[in-house]
Amino acid sequence: MAVGAWWRGLRARERRHRVRLALALGATTFLAMLTPVTSSWSPGIGGLLIGLLLACNQLDRRHTAAVAAWSLLLVLAAATAGKLVTTPGFAVELLVLLAGSALAVHNAARRTTMTTALARAAKVAHASQSAILRPVSARLGGVSVCTRHHCPVPGASVGGDLYDVVHTPYGVRLFIGDVRGHSLDALGTTAVAIRTFRDLAYLTPCLADLATALDARLAPDLGPEDFVTAILAELAPHEVRLVNCGHPSPVRVGKQVRLLEPPEPALPLGLHPTPRPHRVYLQPDDRLLFYTDGLSEARDADGAEFPLLERVGDALAEPLPADALDALYGMVTAHTGGPLADDLALVLCQPVSGLPRHHASSADPNPASCTNPPPGLLGPSA
Incomplete structure (x- = not known):
């Protein structure tokens, strides 16, 4: 072949x-x-x-x-x-x-x-970007995780999408982001961001402090107009904890399809944000879709953006996570009429039965110790 x-x-x-x-x-x-x-x-x-x-x-x-x-x-x-x-x-x-x-x-x-x-x-x-963005299709700590990364059309420059998933003492933690720019500098920033996340995710109890540490590490290497939009997520029994730094909001798909928008917007990494964590309640069959703006900003020939909330429920109805992400990518390329001009990262998470109970006690044991304590749970009907 x-x-x-x-x-x-x-x-x-x-x-x-x-x-x-x-x-x-x-x-x-x-x-x-x-x-x-x-x-x-x-x-x-x-x-x-x-x-x-x-x-x-x-x-x-x-x-x-x-x-x-x-x-x-x-x-x-x-x-x-x-x-x-x-x-x-x-x-x-x-x-x-x-x-x-x-x-x-x-x-x-x-x-x-x-x-x-x-x-x-x-x-x-x-090739380096593919090595950094390792594909994941596995069960980590009671959470089913499946990822996809689609490069731009041939001849386009290297993109700045990034993601990583790790199983820590605080639960399964996820990092997804987008480095401003499409160049080798963006690739270098991607590598530094993922390496820093892997180093600190096991040692930092609070997501807000983790975001602050990432910002402190990335800011000196970024130009005056550069930044990294990012979401940090921590999955625990019946809930997900989120810190959103200027990134497109994830989608919860279950009985309802809903954007999980932060209570207060925060600046991207590199611009010294004040991250504020928040919690979202999860039903047993809920799925969480994290993505980069290659999905939300995909446009058709008339300039209309991809109707994410209208289509994502149909795609994620596929039983297998890999099939669900493939169906979603097929929908967005049908909308644009061909391959995407921007790279696209997708991460689909779903808590499954048997999530270890020790995560509930070890994850965020003292919310008040965070730099910014998270508000209450956002329920399924909120």
Whole structure:
């Protein structure tokens, strides 16, 4: 399968090169023919150089050299027919054409080298991002967790979505976020954020303090206009504890479909937020969907955003979590009419029977010790 896909890709690239070569040769011939005919006519060097410029911006060195050779053939043929080969003016035009051909071939080689290097860097970056965002489809501490990460369309830059799930003494903790920007710097920030979360999630009892520690670690490495939207979640028996720092609110799907919006908005990480945790009551069959703005901001051809609350209930009705996330992704790509322009991270959580009871006593043992004590439970009908 992999060899077949490689071969098909190679053949497609060869066909594209042949088409571009034919177009460049045709454009060169056409431009030469547009030159006015006079008694001392020879092909217009300006027109031929335009053809070479087009060639070096679209073709590799070998095909650009072919266009240069064709241009030289046109000059020699026209000059021979007009008996201009021995004239001083022809010698000057020939030297100009040879110099332009050499520059065109050089620029084509340089552009091809840079394009190849950038493509390799993009592949390495995407591979690194895939390694950082490890897929999860397992039961952790009585919580069923399933994740998906969809990269942008081929050729797009590396995205800044991030997520991680760990099983700590305080319960199953989840971190999902989005680094502003799409570059290697965003990938570096993603790696630092996830590493810091993994280090501190086992040692910090309160989610608000964990968010503050993450902000303190990330802020020095971010630019003046950079930030990381994030949600920290902690699943315990019959409830989930949340800290939202400027990130799209998760969705609870059960008897009702509801956005779990924070009582008070907080700034993203890197902008020194004042995180305020809140709790949400969970029914036994409730599912929690965490996502990045690649889902909520996906738009169709008319600019309409994906109707999240209207469609997510149907998708998450699928019995298996993996099927539910696949159905949701199918719905959003049907809405946009093709692959998403932005990357997308999805995390689906559902408490299952047999959640260890020690989590209820160890998780957040003293809410008053948090920097900002959480308000009361938000019930299923709230």
